[in-house]
Amino acid sequence: xxxxxxxxxxxxxxxxxxxxxxxxxxxxxxxxxxxxxxxxxxxxxxxxxxxxxxxxxxxxxxxxxxxxxxxxxxxxxxxxxxxxxxxxxxx
Numbered sequence: 001x002x003x004x005x006x007x008x009x010x011x012x013x014x015x016x017x018x019x020x021x022x023x024x025x026x027x028x029x030x031x032x033x034x035x036x037x038x039x040x041x042x043x044x045x046x047x048x049x050x051x052x053x054x055x056x057x058x059x060x061x062x063x064x065x066x067x068x069x070x071x072x073x074x075x076x077x078x079x080x081x082x083x084x085x086x087x088x089x090x091x
Contacts, residue, residue, distance in 0.1 A: 001013050001014065001015040001019060001079065002014055002015070006021070010022065010023060015079055015082055015083070016082050016083060016086075017034070017082050017086050018034040019033075019034060019075065019078055019079060019082060020032055020033050020034060020075070020078070021034075021055075027061055027062045028059050028060055028061040028062060028064075029059070029060050030048075030057050030058070030059050031057065031058040031059075031060070031071075032049075032055045032056075032057055033046075033055060033056050033057070033058065033074060033075075033078060034054060034055045034078065034087075035055070035056065035074070035077075035078045035081065035087055036053065036054060036086075036087030036088065036090075036091055037049075037050075037051070037052060037053065037054075037056060037087075038081065038087050038090060038091055039074050039077045039078055039081070040077070041056075041070075041074070042070075043067055043069075043070035045058050045067050045070050045071060045074070046058060047059040058071065
């Protein structure tokens with residue numbers, strides 16, 4: 001997976017397609033997960049975009065702990081799906 005800058009300022013992480021993008025706000029960071037809404041979220045870390053057809057969001061606010069194991073599991077699943085042709089093909 002590699003990091004690239006898109007839209008002049010946003011860091012994206014890509015591997016045969018978009019995996020995630022980061023957007024910093026005043027008091028939190030949004031992590032946009034490009035999973036097509038097909039990756040399970042048993043820990044309920046998704047904070048927005050539940051019905052979005054391309055990406056969902058995990059917002060991490062200042063002072064809040066990151067549910068690293070859950071986020072890592074989602075990243076691994078998204079990467080596996082991308083390697084298998086992407087969520088559009090798998091859906």
